[in-house]
Amino acid sequence: MPLAYLYHPDCLLHDMGTGHPERPSRISAIEEKLRVSHLMDLARYYEAPLATRQQLARVHGTKYIDTVLNFEGKEGYTYLDPDTMLTPQTPQAALRAAGALTHATDLVLTKKHNVAFCNIRPPGHHALRNQAMGFCFFNNVAVGVAHAIEEYGLERVAIMDFDVHHGNGTEEIFANDPRVMLCSTFQHPFYPGSGADTVSDHIINVPLPAGTTGEKFREAVTTQCLPALHQFAPQLIFISAGFDAHEDDGISMMRLQVDDYIWVTQQMLEIADKYAEGQIVSTLEGGYELQALAQSVAAHLKVLIRA
């Protein structure tokens, strides 16, 4: 079983209301697609555990962690930013999402699996050290990366973030940590507005104009991300796998197709094979058009499984 598939039904509990694009059906649509396409037969299912406070505190402030976790069991809801609503069920879902990343990291680094995919929500890459943002509460991928560094002593960990939005939370958390390379491709100018002017040799920001096609995306990844990743020689690769740059996704104006997600996943696998013993931990970020999302995830996993 090459693929570890991490999920937990608690991730469905967090619900920001009718009409909100970051909705529970996103992960159900993916799970259904993996089932009918028999990709699930090639994966081993693991229940995502709850992240511990200690695991979260590697990348988030304790006061902020309390703000989120203490809302459990309360009534009503509160907005932590204009589109990010904290509900009484959010803490449970957010802990599962972050816990999926630590467990996926364990499964890969103890060689039980080469690759892992976390079908979880809420997503994480906008979550700052001390602030929820852009549908995100805890920065799941950052929790996984910090776990790999602290528990396994890794010295070079790369994150490829191909979500259509800049991975600003991940950037903030690792801005001063040269053990982590972040490559983020994103529509710009666009939400959250950051990323165009970062100057750092381990934060590779690739702003792309609205209307960018797969061809231009591949060109940008080839010229800007891949050389940096080769030079960095990561011991483990994380993927912040957002599929909202798909042409059919109404949230952005990018024009990627399923083939482009296949291509970028192949590139990551090549880097992983060369430097990281083929080890990749991928986690869901954005992607809001259910059919495009489910198809893209299935294609992404098919590459990771080498099916």
Ligand SMILES: [Zn+2]
């Ligand atoms: Zn996004």
